[in-house]
Amino acid sequence: MIEAFLKKVKQPGINHVTYIKLFFNLKIKVMGYHEWKSCIDACLKCASICNHCAISCTQEDDVKMMARCIELDMQCAAICYSAAQLMSMGSPFAQDICRICADICQQCGEECSNHHTQHCKECADACKACAEECRRMTGVAT
Amino acid sequence: MIEAFLKKVKQPGINHVTYIKLFFNLKIKVMGYHEWKSCIDACLKCASICNHCAISCTQEDDVKMMARCIELDMQCAAICYSAAQLMSMGSPFAQDICRICADICQQCGEECSNHHTQHCKECADACKACAEECRRMTGVAT
Amino acid sequence: MIEAFLKKVKQPGINHVTYIKLFFNLKIKVMGYHEWKSCIDACLKCASICNHCAISCTQEDDVKMMARCIELDMQCAAICYSAAQLMSMGSPFAQDICRICADICQQCGEECSNHHTQHCKECADACKACAEECRRMTGVAT
Amino acid sequence: MIEAFLKKVKQPGINHVTYIKLFFNLKIKVMGYHEWKSCIDACLKCASICNHCAISCTQEDDVKMMARCIELDMQCAAICYSAAQLMSMGSPFAQDICRICADICQQCGEECSNHHTQHCKECADACKACAEECRRMTGVAT
Numbered sequence: 001m002i003e004a005f006l007k008k009v010k011q012p013g014i015n016h017v018t019y020i021k022l023f024f025n026l027k028i029k030v031m032g033y034h035e036w037k038s039c040i041d042a043c044l045k046c047a048s049i050c051n052h053c054a055i056s057c058t059q060e061d062d063v064k065m066m067a068r069c070i071e072l073d074m075q076c077a078a079i080c081y082s083a084a085q086l087m088s089m090g091s092p093f094a095q096d097i098c099r100i101c102a103d104i105c106q107q108c109g110e111e112c113s114n115h116h117t118q119h120c121k122e123c124a125d126a127c128k129a130c131a132e133e134c135r136r137m138t139g140v141a142t
Numbered sequence: 143m144i145e146a147f148l149k150k151v152k153q154p155g156i157n158h159v160t161y162i163k164l165f166f167n168l169k170i171k172v173m174g175y176h177e178w179k180s181c182i183d184a185c186l187k188c189a190s191i192c193n194h195c196a197i198s199c200t201q202e203d204d205v206k207m208m209a210r211c212i213e214l215d216m217q218c219a220a221i222c223y224s225a226a227q228l229m230s231m232g233s234p235f236a237q238d239i240c241r242i243c244a245d246i247c248q249q250c251g252e253e254c255s256n257h258h259t260q261h262c263k264e265c266a267d268a269c270k271a272c273a274e275e276c277r278r279m280t281g282v283a284t
Numbered sequence: 285m286i287e288a289f290l291k292k293v294k295q296p297g298i299n300h301v302t303y304i305k306l307f308f309n310l311k312i313k314v315m316g317y318h319e320w321k322s323c324i325d326a327c328l329k330c331a332s333i334c335n336h337c338a339i340s341c342t343q344e345d346d347v348k349m350m351a352r353c354i355e356l357d358m359q360c361a362a363i364c365y366s367a368a369q370l371m372s373m374g375s376p377f378a379q380d381i382c383r384i385c386a387d388i389c390q391q392c393g394e395e396c397s398n399h400h401t402q403h404c405k406e407c408a409d410a411c412k413a414c415a416e417e418c419r420r421m422t423g424v425a426t
Numbered sequence: 427m428i429e430a431f432l433k434k435v436k437q438p439g440i441n442h443v444t445y446i447k448l449f450f451n452l453k454i455k456v457m458g459y460h461e462w463k464s465c466i467d468a469c470l471k472c473a474s475i476c477n478h479c480a481i482s483c484t485q486e487d488d489v490k491m492m493a494r495c496i497e498l499d500m501q502c503a504a505i506c507y508s509a510a511q512l513m514s515m516g517s518p519f520a521q522d523i524c525r526i527c528a529d530i531c532q533q534c535g536e537e538c539s540n541h542h543t544q545h546c547k548e549c550a551d552a553c554k555a556c557a558e559e560c561r562r563m564t565g566v567a568t
Contacts, residue, residue, distance in 0.1 A: 032482075033474060033475065033477075033478035040474055044470040044474070047511075047514075048466055048510060048511075048514040051511055051514040051515050052458060052459035052460075052514045052516070054216065054515075055213055055216065055515045055516055058210075058212045058213050059209065063205040063208075064205045064206065067200040067201065067205050068200075070196075070200045070212065071197055071200050071373070074196065074197065074373055075370060075377060077511075078366050078370055078373070079370065079377070079381070081511075082362050082365070084470075084474060085362040085473075085474075085503075085507075086359060086362055086363065088473075088474040088478045089355070089358055089478070089481045090478070090481055091359045093363070093384055093387065093388055096384045097363070100380045103377065103380075104377055174336060174339070176336075186328040186368075190324055190328070190368060190372040191372070193317075193369055193372040193373050194318075194372045194374070196373075197316070198316075213515070216515055217512060217515055217517045217519065220511040220515070221508060221512065221523070223365060223369075224507070224508035226328075226332060227332075227365075228501060228504055228505065230332040230335040230336045231335050231336070231339045231497070231501055231504070233501045235501065235526055238526045238529075239505070239523070239526055242523055245519065335500070338496075339500065342493040342496045342497050343493065347489040347490045347492075347493055350489075351484040351485065352484075354480075354484045355481055358477070358480065358500070
């Protein structure tokens, strides 16, 4: 689309007014599902694994030790789902929510890293991957 | 609206074709946010209190005893939010989901009734009220 | 609770160690479902009415004019549900998400105010009320 | 695990009490995130693409023609997210919700098939794939 625009404005006899008209017809590429797909996928995977981890934690022998993990899993699942929703809607607020999402994922990933169950390991990996995707999506170098 | 229809079709000289036309102009009242408001409110209250109860359970001294309560709270919150969503969208599938919602609320309410903490008592009440609203909405006498 | 603490530490003969013990017994009031109830209720009402408004917009004769309203309704419903979830979980991230929620509600409420349908009027009211509650909850004077 | 159990109970000298003990140690495999992963993935992909399709529909020139598509996309996204949540929680109600999910996905996929935009084509594919996964998961031959 940009190529078509550049080709047109290089034509002889183009004047100021036509240039501006062409420029505003050049639809700015809007971000959405396809552009943010890897971040959406990371959020949705993280949300599902957090739900799985929370339920699995309640079934451990020492549930008390997992209390903080359950709490963070629940918060992380909630924010990840809504971040994915806003990104797939191409919302201009998607980056704001991904900034918060990165912080929750980071905390949840760190808590999960303290435990040695299989579900906590999986969850730590998913949370860290999601935090990284969210930071990349919001333009923060990781 | 039905009264207006019945009045018109009782007029002398009405024929078959006019009758059918009038019948199809009679717009069937579509159910949605306003018609299902009390059930939507019950679902949203139940979802919020289930989230609150699950987190509060993780902070009890004997978390192990609350394990099943946390699990059911999480499931109940998930189904209640989506039942409220489909009802507020006026979805023809709203009754199907409210039937499942009633069952989860019933189970969650019974589990919560076994515990004597304030949050479980509140949750038991919200779950039972929601189960009842869902059954009424789906036409099942309670 | 703070009063009880202050009363105790003013007793004669209190020493350094007892003071510290008393201080740490003073449980800081954690915010959650009950403290944020009016904001949670505003978010959930707003989410439901946004869903209702979006669907109602698609059934208007001039859907094209409602396009932006549908888009904002969808985004607003998504953020409002997740803000309510994090608040009812007593999440330390609740205020961050309520700050974004206030912005989306504000925009959605302004867009809805441009239309004269009953559902847009209701939605404008619910959005503005929710934006105000979110700003109050995050400590921003409105 | 069942093999290990059968091997042990066939050992000579096993008595009634030991048999019962071994039987109850045999943990029944519970369904959850890992067993239902392909259905969870299909639901989450479908939900995201439905959100993307709904927003894209509002930006088409002839929005009126897309009205029913937007409505079904919104309902489909809502049910798909909650089906994925209940599956990842290993909920005994997951199959009930997947049965409804299959029906909504089927309808939404058929509506999307009527349109020739890229987003509707993608959405039709995602809906049909999700309907099939949900039917397989609930034990209905497709």
